[in-house]
Amino acid sequence: MSNTIELIREEALASILDVNSSDALVEWRSRFIGRKGAVNGLFNTIGTLPRDERAAFGQRVNALQSKLTEAYDKREALIRQRALAMDLEDGDIDISLPAHPRPKGGLHPSTRTHREFQKIWADMGFHVYQSFDVEEDDFNFTLLNLPPHHPARDMQDTFYTANPKVLLRTHTSPGQIRAMRELGAGGSQPIRVILPGMCYRQEQVTARSEIQFTQVEGLAIGRNIRMSDLKGTIAEFAKRIYNPNAKVRYRASYFPFTEPSMEVDVECFLCDGEGCRVCKYTGWLEIAGSGMVHPTVLRNGGYDPNVWSGFAFGMGPERITMLKHGIQDIRYFWGNDLRFLKQF
Amino acid sequence: MRVPISWIKDFVDIDIPVELLAERLTVAGLEVAQVQYIGLPQTDVPGVRMPRADHLVWDREKLLLGRIVEVKAHPNADRLVLALVDYGGEALEQCVTGATNLFGYKDQGEITPPIWGAFAMEGAVVWDGHSEKARHMTLKGKELRGIYNRSMVCSEKELGISDEHEGVIILDHDDRYAAGTPLADILGDVVLDIEFTPNLARCFSMIGVAREIAAILGCEMRYPSFEFVAEGETIAGQVCIEIREPALNPRFTLTLLRDTEVKPSPFWLRHRLKLIGQRPRNNIVDVTNYITFEVGQPLHAFDYDKLADRAGGTPTIITRLPEPGEKLETLDDVERDLGAETILVADTAGALAVGGVIGGGETEISDSTRNVLLEGAAWNNINIRKTIKDQRVYTEASARFSRGVHPSQAILGSTRGIELMRQLGGGIVARGVVDAYPNPPETVRIELPITRVTRLLGMEVTIERAADVLRRLEFEVDIRGDVIVATAPDHRLDISADSVVGQADLLEEIARVIGYDQIPDTIMADEMPPQWENTDLYIEERIRDALAGMGLFEVINYRFTNRDTEAMLVPDGVASSLPDADYVEIVNPSASDRNVLRHTLMTNMLETAGNNASYQETQQVFEVGKVYLQGAETLPDEPLHVGILLTGRRHTSSWQDADESQVALDFFDMKGIVENLLHDLHIGEFDYSKGGHCGLHPGRSADILLRGKCIGSFGEVHPQVAERFKLTNDKVIYAELEVAPLVRHHRRLHAIEPLPTSPAILEDIALIVDGTVAANEVEAVIRQAGGRLLKSARLFDVYTGDPIPPGKKSLAYALTYQDPERTLTDKNAAKIRKKIIGATRHRLGAELRS
Numbered sequence A: 001m002s003n004t005i006e007l008i009r010e011e012a013l014a015s016i017l018d019v020n021s022s023d024a025l026v027e028w029r030s031r032f033i034g035r036k037g038a039v040n041g042l043f044n045t046i047g048t049l050p051r052d053e054r055a056a057f058g059q060r061v062n063a064l065q066s067k068l069t070e071a072y073d074k075r076e077a078l079i080r081q082r083a084l085a086m087d088l089e090d091g092d093i094d095i096s097l098p099a100h101p102r103p104k105g106g107l108h109p110s111t112r113t114h115r116e117f118q119k120i121w122a123d124m125g126f127h128v129y130q131s132f133d134v135e136e137d138d139f140n141f142t143l144l145n146l147p148p149h150h151p152a153r154d155m156q157d158t159f160y161t162a163n164p165k166v167l168l169r170t171h172t173s174p175g176q177i178r179a180m181r182e183l184g185a186g187g188s189q190p191i192r193v194i195l196p197g198m199c200y201r202q203e204q205v206t207a208r209s210e211i212q213f214t215q216v217e218g219l220a221i222g223r224n225i226r227m228s229d230l231k232g233t234i235a236e237f238a239k240r241i242y243n244p245n246a247k248v249r250y251r252a253s254y255f256p257f258t259e260p261s262m263e264v265d266v267e268c269f270l271c272d273g274e275g276c277r278v279c280k281y282t283g284w285l286e287i288a289g290s291g292m293v294h295p296t297v298l299r300n301g302g303y304d305p306n307v308w309s310g311f312a313f314g315m316g317p318e319r320i321t322m323l324k325h326g327i328q329d330i331r332y333f334w335g336n337d338l339r340f341l342k343q344f
Numbered sequence B: 001m002r003v004p005i006s007w008i009k010d011f012v013d014i015d016i017p018v019e020l021l022a023e024r025l026t027v028a029g030l031e032v033a034q035v036q037y038i039g040l041p042q043t044d045v046p047g048v049r050m051p052r053a054d055h056l057v058w059d060r061e062k063l064l065l066g067r068i069v070e071v072k073a074h075p076n077a078d079r080l081v082l083a084l085v086d087y088g089g090e091a092l093e094q095c096v097t098g099a100t101n102l103f104g105y106k107d108q109g110e111i112t113p114p115i116w117g118a119f120a121m122e123g124a125v126v127w128d129g130h131s132e133k134a135r136h137m138t139l140k141g142k143e144l145r146g147i148y149n150r151s152m153v154c155s156e157k158e159l160g161i162s163d164e165h166e167g168v169i170i171l172d173h174d175d176r177y178a179a180g181t182p183l184a185d186i187l188g189d190v191v192l193d194i195e196f197t198p199n200l201a202r203c204f205s206m207i208g209v210a211r212e213i214a215a216i217l218g219c220e221m222r223y224p225s226f227e228f229v230a231e232g233e234t235i236a237g238q239v240c241i242e243i244r245e246p247a248l249n250p251r252f253t254l255t256l257l258r259d260t261e262v263k264p265s266p267f268w269l270r271h272r273l274k275l276i277g278q279r280p281r282n283n284i285v286d287v288t289n290y291i292t293f294e295v296g297q298p299l300h301a302f303d304y305d306k307l308a309d310r311a312g313g314t315p316t317i318i319t320r321l322p323e324p325g326e327k328l329e330t331l332d333d334v335e336r337d338l339g340a341e342t343i344l345v346a347d348t349a350g351a352l353a354v355g356g357v358i359g360g361g362e363t364e365i366s367d368s369t370r371n372v373l374l375e376g377a378a379w380n381n382i383n384i385r386k387t388i389k390d391q392r393v394y395t396e397a398s399a400r401f402s403r404g405v406h407p408s409q410a411i412l413g414s415t416r417g418i419e420l421m422r423q424l425g426g427g428i429v430a431r432g433v434v435d436a437y438p439n440p441p442e443t444v445r446i447e448l449p450i451t452r453v454t455r456l457l458g459m460e461v462t463i464e465r466a467a468d469v470l471r472r473l474e475f476e477v478d479i480r481g482d483v484i485v486a487t488a489p490d491h492r493l494d495i496s497a498d499s500v501v502g503q504a505d506l507l508e509e510i511a512r513v514i515g516y517d518q519i520p521d522t523i524m525a526d527e528m529p530p531q532w533e534n535t536d537l538y539i540e541e542r543i544r545d546a547l548a549g550m551g552l553f554e555v556i557n558y559r560f561t562n563r564d565t566e567a568m569l570v571p572d573g574v575a576s577s578l579p580d581a582d583y584v585e586i587v588n589p590s591a592s593d594r595n596v597l598r599h600t601l602m603t604n605m606l607e608t609a610g611n612n613a614s615y616q617e618t619q620q621v622f623e624v625g626k627v628y629l630q631g632a633e634t635l636p637d638e639p640l641h642v643g644i645l646l647t648g649r650r651h652t653s654s655w656q657d658a659d660e661s662q663v664a665l666d667f668f669d670m671k672g673i674v675e676n677l678l679h680d681l682h683i684g685e686f687d688y689s690k691g692g693h694c695g696l697h698p699g700r701s702a703d704i705l706l707r708g709k710c711i712g713s714f715g716e717v718h719p720q721v722a723e724r725f726k727l728t729n730d731k732v733i734y735a736e737l738e739v740a741p742l743v744r745h746h747r748r749l750h751a752i753e754p755l756p757t758s759p760a761i762l763e764d765i766a767l768i769v770d771g772t773v774a775a776n777e778v779e780a781v782i783r784q785a786g787g788r789l790l791k792s793a794r795l796f797d798v799y800t801g802d803p804i805p806p807g808k809k810s811l812a813y814a815l816t817y818q819d820p821e822r823t824l825t826d827k828n829a830a831k832i833r834k835k836i837i838g839a840t841r842h843r844l845g846a847e848l849r850s
């Protein structure tokens, strides 16, 4: 029987040298040290041996088992190592092949800019107040200190509807009156809102002008709102939307619904104020019209202008989007060419 | 308005670079849109950004004032002459020139009195006068028809002043300048193009701008003289005025100049008019234009003799509204039907002019006019606006009167105008002015506590400083304690008599002149208003995020469409399911196909799909936008809708699985999107019914029911509709949902299911049922029979064909059994399975497919 042990040992240790795959290794293991393998076969023969030989035989079979298990472990490690080396060496792919297209969607650039605006203004305590696209003449003009035949009415080419007192809002400003009346509790509550929305003007559609465009207007009403607050608030916005060092310039201007009124320019971020085509070589980009809410507008919103004051500002998200992305043609926005929309 | 600095300097000394001046004006509200340099260099001012000017800077050594001493014939050429020019050098210089306006002096000997030209020496750079394109050229010596020439007398074009190149510049004699003076010192100029907002009507003139500059720079304003030399008979009795509508014509003044000569204006006047873009005509008309721009008071000159003829004696000027059907032929040769509100200047014989807008042809100044009656009047600006709109006529006069000219200016314009006419054309001015002033505006006096200034600006302003600013703007100011009492100057109509509004008007002036840059930047210290949440907006944005996250691109369409296009959504013989509301109709649409606001997003979405079709193998897009439903109320409902459109391939093709990419997007892709969207909003209780949207295929569409109410539909676009929108290549799948019900039913709080701790048993079963049995019925029976322990039943295959008998189909389900509390055994699973098979057989006639 001891010969058998030797034979198995020799055969096992010799044949394992030819084992080069994990499949062959599994086969080798079951042949020699598996449940039905040769070593177990030897254990099964112990009962047939004379009593006095059993212990010694058992010890030798045990030794054989550990020897073969050790050989197995070594071989397994070796095979794994080789497989790893092979995988690392031969498994290269052509990384220049095109990617598999993954489904990808995206938000309209105008929506993206609106969200950016809304987030910044929300941080400063301004809530979003939405108002109507189709408005009464009174709200769009008269209550905003633009009575009939006011010269500033000519600045805005209006779409009128079959009802002569109803029009498509030319700006989001009518929402100011609605917000004051709805949220102001009869002129007794402060307000901080922004009014985003689509506006409409009867214009020739060109690369520079559209018949519909979005606006974001802001309104703050309080007992102690100052012009310096307007400046500080707008400067904060400019810093957040452009860069923390953005220089801001304020120009006196005219809007019927604010007084004093001012235009806000930010240093051109495309040329750092050196002058380029986009800023028409002035180094400045116009970003907002603003001012202190006109006393007449405060009154029309239900507030006593002797006690309450406020500021308002308006911005054009499309224009700012155009500046940020070098978009030359405003018609891209509602043209909905997916080749454009997929670039955001 | 074009504003030459040389003209402004008549009224105010400017001691800062013009670039800085432009910046100061711009920030003070007079926006300088453009700066044009004439001969002078651009200055670099630190901190001021200006577009780089591309202009000719006149060489101070080589472009000089020259006296043209004599003009001789050219020996070899009829169309050229030789001009002998004293340019301050040691000898006269001979220039060969073709200037037609020198031919008259040919061979006349020394010219007296002397005439003056713009002389260019050899080496000077000028514009090429003969070139169509703007091009510089350097003057070089060469022979011109046998005579050597190295210098020239220049035309306006050659100096870059205007396009005129017929003749050369002949300047007026001016004692201040000797031959050899650099031209830059005489004609060099900078012209600012200033844009005025409607509140700056008072600035719409050289004096108006100069006054602002004086206030901004804090320097002295020099007004021109408004005195006039009047040595004739008194005007009284030579003309009368009758104002019938004082509200529309608050003031009317007349002056009279007799025995004058109508002729071309001198160089300086023609030059100034050209600088501001006006065409010189004759000395009388030029003065009316000049005063319009200098004082801001438009004038109108009548031929007095023609008026006297019409009247058959002493003329009476009548301002009135038209008679019914009255017409007038105006200076621009247009016969005008006069609207009922058009104010007229007339006489006893009929209409003469449209007041404040345009004169009539019959009584205008002609070359033979001897006696000039000059009108300086004031008009109601709103009425003039109506006339402009009504008559579609825009003149320099109407531009000013429509913005508002204070009636006090009428007399200033008249007196300065008549004196200038006298100086230029000679003659004798009648003594006095006929001045009818029935309706002077009220004087506006505002009390402004300095505390209000400080509070509203957020900046400490001393009362003296505020008062000083207002005085610089010519307000009359009293300080009473801490209150400024300011009386508006008589050139301003923009200061309100309402005390709070008037205070705001003054506040703006104070802030503007001090400079907005002086106001600090502060953070609002005011009470924070109550905060609230905008749920509508939150859901709107959630919808956008959910759809974009599913691989869809957001589009934003025009909200305009037209009735016919929306009617295309209704196939022949099908009843419309579109909203039963009126349209918001645009009476002045930008295009006839955009004359109503949409009732549905569908037409715009289909059009967008059509536009993209040729570039895209797949389109998966959505829009969240309003539709407009006009009801009985004044304003329409503006409900928010979400529209989703799918067309083309389900996958974009890849080099690895090109076959799979051929599968077209279909109804079930849309169903997946709709369900994901509703799931994203945690809306669980929805259901489907057979589609009822007229624009969708009746057999391949569904309505979405939320608590039994239809909130939208989706499905294949009806083939006839698709064809009408020229979308025939690929199937188009469309969905449109109302957003309001999603807002109403979305769940902000929802509990999650705990993760199971026991293992699940998975198995597949395939059931053969009649082809007409709907999948959701089968699933309902399976779920009911499976009970609590059937965790999920997912349909993974639908099969018809061999070996399934005709008219039947096989539905294969992946079933998951699980008990959250204990581990299920195979025996438990077999029991559930048996129940399921039994129930489906019993209720649906299903057979187990082996």
Ligand SMILES: [Zn+2]
Residues within 6 Å of the ligand: A268, A269, A270, A271, A272, A273, A274, A275, A276, A277, A278, A279, A280, A281, A283, A284
């Ligand atoms: Zn730039």
